[in-house]
Amino acid sequence: GLTCDNLLAAEVVTSDGSVLHASESTHEDLFWALRGGGGNFGVVTSFEFRLHPIGPTVLGGMMLYPVEQAPEVLRFYRQLSAEASDDLTAFAVLMTLPGGPRAVAIAVAWFGEPTAGEAVLAPLRAFGAPIADMVGPLPYLQLQQLFDAAAPHGLSRYWKSGYFPQLSDGLLDVLVDGAAGLSPLSAVLFFQMHGAATRVAPGATAFAARRDQWDIDILTQWTDPADSDAHVAWTRTFWNALVPFSEGVYVNHLDGDEAVARVRSAYGTNYDRLAAIKARYDPDNLFRHNNNIPPA
The missing domain is CATH 3.30.465.10 (Uridine Diphospho-n-acetylenolpyruvylglucosamine Reductase; domain 3)
Structure with missing residues (x-):
C-alpha cells in the first residue's frame, strides 16, 4: 500500500x-x-x-519499444495493468532515449515468488517487437534507481499531472499525438494506482484517491533558461487536451501555479x-x- x-x-x-x-x-x-x-x-x-520484508532481489525492469508502436504498446499496457495482482506494478513511459530516438517503455516490478512472476510476465515478453528486454532479477535498490539517469540535477522542469479513471482509446490517441512533440529530455509517465492502496476507505486517511486509476504526468525538462516560456506553453497546451479525460490529481504532483480549486480536488x-x-x-x-x- x-x-x-x-x-x-x-x-x-x-x-x-x-x-x-x-x-x-x-x-x-x-x-x-x-x-x-x-x-x-x-x-x-x-x-x-x-x-x-522485500528483496533483496526482485523481478523487474523495462521493455523498450520504438515510438511507432506506441498506440499498440499503450493498449497492451492498459490490459496488463488492469489485470495486475497486488504483486505486480506496471508503469509506462513515452520518452526520448539518451542520445537516441523516441521510444515507449513498459516498466514492471514483481514482488511475489520469482517463478510465478516469470509466468505472469510471459505475455509482456512475447508482445510486440521490443528494442530491448531489460526485465530480470535485480536488487531492489537498483529497481528504485531505474529512471534516475532521466532526471539529472540542474535541469529546468515544469509538469502537469492528473488522475485518469480509464485509459480510453481516445485518451491514448491524444497522448500519443501530444508526445510527438516531446523535447529530448521530456517524458509522459503513467503511474498505476491499484491493489492495497485502493482497499482503504477514502475517509480513513487524508488521502482520498482510493479507486483503481492512473496518474499521468507530462514532465518537461530543458537545459537553456531562454527556452522556458516555450516549454511551459507546450506543456500547458498538451495538458489542456487531456483535461476532459481527467478526474482529480495526486497532491504531490501538483505544480507551483495550480489554483486553490485544484488543491481542493486533490483531497x-x-x-x-x-x-x-x-x-x-x-x-x-x-x-x-x-x-x-x-x-x-
Whole structure:
C-alpha cells in the first residue's frame, strides 16, 4: 500500500512550538491529517513506520519499444495493468532515449515468488517487437534507481499531472499525438494506482484517491533558461487536451501555479475536514509554502 497507510506514529512540531506525538491514540485528528495532507500542519521530526520484508532481489525492469508502436504498446499496457495482482506494478513511459530516438517503455516490478512472476510476465515478453528486454532479477535498490539517469540535477522542469479513471482509446490517441512533440529530455509517465492502496476507505486517511486509476504526468525538462516560456506553453497546451479525460490529481504532483480549486480536488471529500484541522494546529497558516490548505 501507500507509505502513508503504513505510518504508525509521528513526532510533530506545530506552529506554536509544541512537540506532539500523533498516532491512532494521541492527537488522532493530526495523525489522520498527516497521512496524505502534506506539510500543512507542522514539521515532522520523526516517523514510525510499519515495515514489510522485500528483496533483496526482485523481478523487474523495462521493455523498450520504438515510438511507432506506441498506440499498440499503450493498449497492451492498459490490459496488463488492469489485470495486475497486488504483486505486480506496471508503469509506462513515452520518452526520448539518451542520445537516441523516441521510444515507449513498459516498466514492471514483481514482488511475489520469482517463478510465478516469470509466468505472469510471459505475455509482456512475447508482445510486440521490443528494442530491448531489460526485465530480470535485480536488487531492489537498483529497481528504485531505474529512471534516475532521466532526471539529472540542474535541469529546468515544469509538469502537469492528473488522475485518469480509464485509459480510453481516445485518451491514448491524444497522448500519443501530444508526445510527438516531446523535447529530448521530456517524458509522459503513467503511474498505476491499484491493489492495497485502493482497499482503504477514502475517509480513513487524508488521502482520498482510493479507486483503481492512473496518474499521468507530462514532465518537461530543458537545459537553456531562454527556452522556458516555450516549454511551459507546450506543456500547458498538451495538458489542456487531456483535461476532459481527467478526474482529480495526486497532491504531490501538483505544480507551483495550480489554483486553490485544484488543491481542493486533490483531497476531494476530505478537504473540509483538513481545513478544520489546519485551523486547530496552524491557525495563522505559518506552513503555507506548499500545496496549501488554508485554515477554515
